[in-house]
Amino acid sequence: MTGRVRLLALLVLLSAGPAAAGGVSVVSQQGARVTRIEAGGAAGAVAVPRAPAAVAADAGGRLYLSHPDGRAVSVVSPDGGVRPLSLAAQPFGIAAEPDGSRIYVGDWSGNRVLALSADGAVLGEARTGPDPAHLVLGPPGRLYVAEREGRSVGVIDTGTMRRVGGFPVGDGPFALAYDPARGRLYVANVRSDDVTAIDTRAGRVLATVPAGASPYGIAVTPDGARVIVSDQHAAKVSVIDAQSLAVTATVPVGPYPEGVAISGGFAYVANWFSDDVSVIDLATGRETRRIPVAEGPRGLATAPDAPEASR
């Protein structure tokens, strides 16, 4: 971690708002809330505009939410203030530059990704394959988009906002995780029930890993050693070893698990059906508790100030 990020982390810590110090933020779609949680439990909630779906965080602790049914994106500041940005699109996947200077938003029914300024002005747009789902930032200047009905992941150059390439993946790619240490992209394919591992530096697919029933959410540990995937139709998560690229363990969680985030040695899994979040101790591979949240939790974002924060 650089000194600047460390300083920023300290500042966020000192500001002690709803988004302070470690843990993760969970977005509940039906409940229209963002709940701040830590390994020990919920630490506060913020009401947000209707039906938020996906969430991204920047290094300053701001959260970016997509509202596919509301034609909007909203920005939640660390002090809990909410700023809606309207958008002529069906926003779903979302990512933000660490400094908050740009927001990237997938337009689900428009087959494009928009680049927005911090105040919501459209700076550019890149055409994508059909039904862009989740987005993740890769190395500087690269954004990846899961093209759900294209069996592909699009590679977008954020400088020119053009789709400059793509990777063939499984059927129904939905969620993405990027491991900056290895330059690896992991893609959860909902319909083919597997995870595609891509070496983005070599520009090739490394492996297709069978991973439970309907893998819907995915996160990689900060050291890049393990990938945690939620199996939506089997109420569990699968743990993939990054070295062998095989599932080495499964952990039962709540019904219809979706988003996964990792912070401070714990994996957090949003149980969409039971309105709670499973906390898994990554050292023991066991679920330690379930934290109740507002109805319909789907997306999670890791707090940026945790030293082991991952995207």
Add this chain to the structure above:
Amino acid sequence: MMRKTTRRTMRNLAALALILTAGTALAHGPTPQKVSQTVTIRAKPDAVWKVVGDFGGIAAWHPDVAKAEWTGGNAEGATRKVTLKSGGTLVEGLDEWKGPEHTYTYRMSDPDLTALPVSSYSATLTVTPDGDGSKVEWMGRFYRGDTGNEPPENLSDAAGREAMDRYFGDGLKGLKAQVEGGPTQ
């Protein structure tokens, strides 16, 4: 009568429009909805599972089902093609079947808006002990028929919820009647 006809025409038109927009109907929309129905039955879980446990045996207990064609047994990847009495066909694939635990999970393969006004769903049916009898829970996750920003009323979240609640609720009522020996409809 006239109103009914108009509504049906509108529904058909909306379905047609959706088919014509190609792809949208297959899309897995961004706002999932819950469905959950339960019933208690005066019989042991084993006895209930004997009726409800076979993935392809749904026509034997679901009063809305005309027939079901079934391939692959109860193995993962098995399929059932369920024809409803009201028209329309649900093609479903088995994700997981756990006989000893009395539960199975499946998902829709292709949408048929004339069968149910939803674009995709997955569901789990589970039988558990409840006192001297059983409790059957049938729950799932689905997306409305039109996953675009402004769905027509008949393909909205509310329309999907109503149809799914009714389909699951009817099924469990039929199952209860079948197992307890009462009238099936």
